[in-house]
Amino acid sequence: MDFTECVLSAGRALLEMVEREWQPLSAGELEHRLDQAVEEILESDLIATLEAQPPPPPPQTIYVQLLPSQATVGPQILHTTTATTCSLPEEDSAESQEQLDPVDGAAVRYISDLLQSSKSRARMAGRARLSLSHTVLLSLTLLSERVSYRSVSRRFQLEKGNIHRIFFSFCERVNMLEEKQIRWPVGREAEEALFPFSSLLGKDEQDEGQSVPEVLGVLGHIRIPIRLPIGKHDVQSSVPEVKRMKKEAHPDSWLNLEMVCDRRGQFLYCRISKGSDVDRGGALRDKLKQQPELMPSGSCLVARAGYPLTAQVLTPYTESHGPREELFNKTLEEHLHILDQAVANLKARFKRLRYLDIGHYDRARAVVLTACVLHNVFLEMGQVFQGEVEEEEAILSEGDMEADIEGVRRRDAIADLLFKNFDSGNT
Template structure:
């Protein structure tokens, strides 16, 4: 039994209950196997000496239990930790005061996952649920928000998230910011690229290049997440209300593993390509403070 598996047992053993006929080790191992593979439930149930329906119940209970401790493993950085993250990002990207990178990813669902299937169809024509996440320089999630249908735009998901309310009220220490693509609104705490209208100056082009390079860490984090937990590539679940627990559980386990074990990086799959929208600095009602901050940083690079 590996040390990391024993730590997982110690972490959720008291939360995970249910049928005494199935050992705690079997519950955890079978559930992690379900998350990590795209093998059928029947095949996995046979592998662990369980019935198919029994495995379904164990898996949902496991995901609910792991999801319930998300605040322990997915945490917004304190001031001292934020300083470490900012320093690391600046060393690799030259952009100062970056505390994390934000993006959204589609978690594909089966067509039977919901009666309101049309609302879950994303721009690629697949039924999916949105996963919004912010990661740090170590590819650990520092914020995760999920549950919205795939048809909903990233900016709307962001504005509905607890993170948006927190940042609106508190901002980020030391005039910090997160980096996002052009799908997100430019804010003092969220810096996005300049819209390439063919008239960008050299400072703006360099900023866009460095910002994009830095932001690639969230794409690699999503790739690592789905590489470990392949079930997220296609969730064949009939109860849509249980899907967020499965997604959150995978994100918690991702951080748990990153914390307790060194991992190999996975090549990112640019499945969620950027979508271009009007630059808020070229629109009415522009956020002058945010635009000035971005211009100041671009001129420093």
């Protein structure tokens, strides 16, 4: 490596560190902040002029001409009275109320109580001027809406860098609730979580000694796009960055979120990994083999193609699609829609997951895990945020994976039983 390459490498590392710690303003944010500074100077001059004038007897309403950048907001109004003081209007009150609608007071209180009673009672970073409830409100606002740090800074009257520290401190505290909120059901709780594999399979088969499967949960994954770290950019490429990311899809430009959800859409298991991690269900498969008691007798998980077929995880047929295989796949797809809806609800409530403008893996992971924990918290509260399942949100299959003998035998036995009952019902 020559001297020039060393300098470039050191420069990229320094830029990444500065960006991670201080989150510098983009060109658009800098331009807006300059406009805001000019507006504040003009308003200060206007207020000083008004205060210097003798107060008129009746109250007056004075309209302040906006800059072109605020033309869409409407005229600002300054109310003056017979006294020499002026009261400024609350900034963006209608907009703020609209953006805070998904974050109600009950949720803020509930989550505040959870954090207050968690293991770590250390004060969150950056909370010198902010109460716990306002910390929760600020963080839920950033998660629920695609708003910038700048707009939240203006709304909460805090420095942008301080908001950055508050938000990630909040995520760290919520992550500590993972074991409590994202739990694999065991014992009686697991038995109550089971639901029928198919309406075609009933007690008659059980009475005949045949094993009738029940479903404990649905396994799948999604990709959460994140900002590519500075060190990963191809500085030699002439292709524009956005087009290059879409075309080349660098594995570090997303996170893998693998989860198991029950029939209510509650997450029983979450695993977050880098985009370069191609393991699909391997860690969970090994865990279930080592701890078979985690799966009640006769139960199973269902997953799309792309996951390993085992006795505990059933996947669809990908070849030789006869009537029997088609019926089995259709039955599986009905269950897989549960996961698609849970993912749609997660993304609808936490819109920031549609793209995380974070180039640091650990921090991006903390935000995703925070959303998963809070997803379960809201379900626990009875607050269901219904999202619309979009075509691209359905978990895509990635071809066949390895299959063990027990998994093949069990899938074939269930497929035979389904087809026999379906055929007898039609004759």
